[in-house]
Structure formats: structure tokens, C-alpha cells
Amino acid sequence: MALFTTSIPTKLTSLARDGDKTNIHNCSYGSVNWTYTFVPAYVMSISMLGIALNIFVLMVFILHKKPCTVAEIYLTNLAAADLVLVSFLPFWAVSAWNEYKWIFGRALCKMVNVGILMNVYCSIYFLVLVSIDRYLALVHPMSHLTIRRAKFAKIGCVLVWILGFLLSIPKLINRELALHGNMTTCSENDTTIFLVNELMISVFGFFIPILIITGSTFKILKTLKGRFWEGANLKKTDHKATILVLAVLLAFLICWVPYHLLKIPALLSYVGILTGCSSKKNLYICGQIFTYLGFFNSVLSPILYVFVGKNFQKKFKELFGQWYHNRSATISLNSTSTKLSRSIKL
Template sequence: MVANISSMVEEPNKTNSDNCSLESDNWTFTYVPPYILSISVLGIVLNIFVLMVFFLHKKPCTVSEIYLSNLAAADLFLVSFLPFWAVNAWNKFDWIFGLAMCKIVKVSILMNAYCSIYFLVLVSIDRYLAVVHPLFHGGMRRPKFAKICCVVVWILGLILSFPRLINTKLAPDKNITYCSEPNLVVSEWMILVLGFFIPISIIFFCTVNILRALRNRFMEGVKTRRNDHKANTLVLAVLLAFLICWVPFHLRNIPTWLNKAGMLTDCSSKNIQYVCGQIFTYLAFFNSVLNPILYVIVGRNFRDKLKELFKQWDQKRSATISITSARTKLLRSVKSQQITN
């Protein structure tokens, strides 16, 4: 999903063969850095908050919660590296952090893209089995199997990001050094096929069948279990948010390919492509902030966990205070006895 980021946010000042160029005081140099930093700070705080609720709660996570917690970890992984992009944009895309960080930041963003979409695939499959095949009690809906699937997704994300690790280089151009990937064609098609079309097809299939099964149950007067209804609502909200944030990014590749084919080559078209590329890229990044907000607003199970966690902390605090007061009373009684003796 982020394969084309290097081509659209790193070299805006380069002059094209037909003398098309963007102004040096482009809005991306002034407004984008604060926006990215805001996303980074909010994303770090909110996703750590979500992970704390999932991991500190006394009850074990359900299969869906295991997948969603890993999705939060992937979002946290992404936003933790966004400040480097903010500084890069502030410096008018002059990379100052060296080759190693150039590779690490690029790979981390791409890994998030792959891992996020495949965690959503796992969530969709789990909800599909729970709603469409409710009598299915095989190993696929067990927490142990879910954890194994998450490990596989992380490894897959790293493997699919490995070509970027090799190809990313520092490209000096006059007084500016760009962090770029020269050979983007293979990466673009890998992301488009493996990181979008295939997983989105699976998600679409699962979602359509989930909605169809829920509609049939409603028509037949069959009530959905309260916990299943909560989980389905949250999953559908997260999927919708993902599509809203990421689909525009892939659609902006269409005019880019037309440009490479010799169409839409005038300066105004190129400038529109650049502006849309910027907006759609940072809209995609915003998804990492939107997910934890949805957990709180839409996720009733998550809110229940949060309330129970606060009760746990309150009980522990009350127990600590009572123990402290009991010790204080005991010490006072001992001292008073010593004085009387």
C-alpha cells in the first residue's frame, strides 16, 4: 500500500523533462510536517492505550481481540517511524538520517501496510466462520491458532518487504539527498496484487456473506448473540475505515500509470496527481489513528474491558490503602503499648 510513497513524497522539486516543477514553498513543506507529527503522537498514545487494555485485562483475549491487538501493534509500529517523514518533509525531502534509517523507515512503513491488511483478513475470516458457520468449532477459531496466524503474518510482512530493504538507496541530486527506491515497478505490482487485490477480495467475500447471513437471520426472526453483535459491529466499522483511508491511495495509481503510458503528461495533470498523492497518502496514515478511536466508540466489548480494568485498578488501590492504614494503626498501637509499659 505504500510502495508508491517514495515516488510521490520524496522528489517534488525535481524538474520534469517538459520543465514541470513544483514551487519550493509548496504547502507540503509547511502543513504536512505538523500533520504527520500530530498523527504520530496521537497514534502512539492511542495504540499503546489499546494494547494496555487488551494485555492488562484479567480475562484472556478472544480470537478477534488477538487479531485487533496485533493490528494495533502494526499501527504503533508505523506511527513510531512517521516523525522521520515529518523531518524529511520539513527539510524539503532532503534525507539527513543516513542509509540505515532510510531503509528501516521504508521497510517499517511497508511492513505495516502488509501486516495491517492481512490482520484484517484474519479478522474477516474469523467473523465469517462465527456468523456464517456458527457450528464450526475447529482449530481455526482457537486463541492458540490465532496467535500462530499472527506470527505468520508478521513474518510474511517482513519477507514481502525485503525487496525494499535491498533496493532502497540514497540518491544525491544537486544539494539534496533523497531516500528513494529506484526500481518501483516490481514493488508497485507486488503491493497492488499481494497487498490489495488478493486480501480485499477475501475481505469482500467474507463481508458480503456475513451481511447476507445477518440479513437472513433478521428475516427469520433469529436473534444474534449480544457478544457476536458487538464483535460484528466493531469489525465492520474497522473494515469500512480501512477502505475509506486506503482505497483512494490505490486509485491515485491509475493516473500515474496513464502518465507513464504517455497520457496526462501536461503540467496541470502532473501537479494534480502530486497533490492527490500527498492527500491520499496521509489519509492512509490517518487510519492508524482512527482504528483505536473506533475501538472506544464502536467496540462495546472493548469499553466493557476498559471499565473492568478501571475497577481492577480501583480495587487494588483500595486494598493498598486499607493495608497501609492497617499497618499504621498496628504501629500506633505497638508504640502506645511501649509508652505505657
């Protein structure tokens, strides 16, 4: 998926078995064994945790008897996008454990990488929709009569999923099985397509949506500050939803901004502008850390729903209460039926 988590390890793995030192392009790298031990364990852990947490979030939003608000529709789709990511991560973990040898075939080689890249695009554009929704709710409160409707929110989510897939097509085309020495890897086939795809990720998957999110968030904070000084009260539902959205946005930025910023020097190194051995080694190490920090966001978001989302907590309590009431009624009915059948027999 990324320059520093696929291309570099592919080059390293063919030489890593020969000892703790490798030499690529006349640069000596230290031991890379930690990428075959710690990384698979970490990726598998966040995968299992992410699957459980995001399924839990989706169940609460979907099974609750009340329809989701516009903001909750976007957050539900964000949880679905995170679920897609963490569901594909076990394949990545197994590949890292096998020193990036790919054993799952050509179809999964393409599918796993496209699924992960779709998450990168879809997640940030769902956050764009969320930030715009909060902007409209606070700055233009009457917009719920026109734009902020569940129907339009659902249409927007469908368009985001389609956009995420379309932007991932270069990855679908370019990912192929390749033979490196005596092992098969899942790597980029064409350098030009690879560079175009990396540029697309930076522009359409980061800079453009971040500008929209930053502008909307600035307006939201300015409005909140103005109403605070004026002594005006926000609707409780808007206040709670805004706090959760701002927390999710902040978590996303903390997890993904380092990953996207590192793409700039990584691309310079790839095209031969940055040639120092120390810079290449630092890019490799930072690339590993920042990529898996980005993956952790898919675990952090549902945790924020549980601990920060007051409306989510309320929905969970109501859903649990409804489930407990139905279960108690079923047990009571079964007990009554048993007693009645016994009395008839007697």
C-alpha cells in the first residue's frame, strides 16, 4: 500500500536471511528482524481488537430501534470502513511473519491492498462529511430542513464508497505477484503507475480533504467560542455530537498525518533525490512506525465512540435494556409454560 511498507521490505527481505546486516544500493542496514516478529504480532492484535470493536459499534447503531441521525449515519459508515481495513490486516501480518513472502495468490494480493487503500480514502471522506455536517448544524442550524437529511446522508455515503473504489483502481491494476530470488512477493508492477498512485493518495487522500476538514473545524470552533462568550446554549444533542466528532477528527489527524507527511521525503528517496544511507534507514524505520500508527486509528475510533460519545452510550444502554427485558420476558414465559404443562400432567 505504501512506499515504505511494501517496496522497501520487498528489497530487504531477499537479503535479510543472510545475516543481521543487509546492503542495498551500497547502504548498510541494521537488523530488520523486528519487522518479522513485533510487526506481525502488533498487526494481528489490532486486527482482532478492531474487528470486535467495530462490529460492536455497528451492532449498536444498526440494531437500535431509533433511526440514526445524519452524523451517526456517517460514523456508522466510518466504522464499516475501519472494519474493512482490520479484516484485511491478518493477511498483511502473515506476510510480514513470512518475511513478506506472499502465499495467498494473485486475487488476494490485489484485494487486500485495494481494501486497505479504500479505507484510507473512505475514512477521510466520511470525516469530511461529518465535519461539514457539524458545520451546517452549528453555523447554519436551519439546514436540517433542506440539506441535512438522512436520505442525502445515505446518498453521500454511497458516493464516498464509489469514489474510494475508483481512486483505488491504479492499485488494483498495478499489484502483481513477483519473483524475488526464491520467494514470491505481492509488489508494485509498474514504477510510473506506482508514483501516480502515491501522488493521488497524497492529493486526494490527504491534502484536499484535510483543507476541507480544517476549514470546517475552524468555523465550528469559532462558532462555539462566539456562543460561549454570548452565553448562548447549544442543543444537548448537537453539543454531544460535536464533541464526539472533534475527538474522532483529532484522533484521525494524530494517527494519519505523520504517515502522509512522510510520503514526501519517501518519494524523493524513491526517485533518487535523497540518496544518503542514514536518510533511507530513517525513512524505513519511520515508515514502519507511522503506517502501523495509522492502522491503530481503526481501533481508536470505536473506543472514542464508547467513552466520549454520550449519545452512543445512551443508545447502548437502551439497546441492552431492551435485550435484557426481552430475555427476561422469554425466560418468564418459558417458566410459566413449564409450570402449566406440569400441572396438566398432574
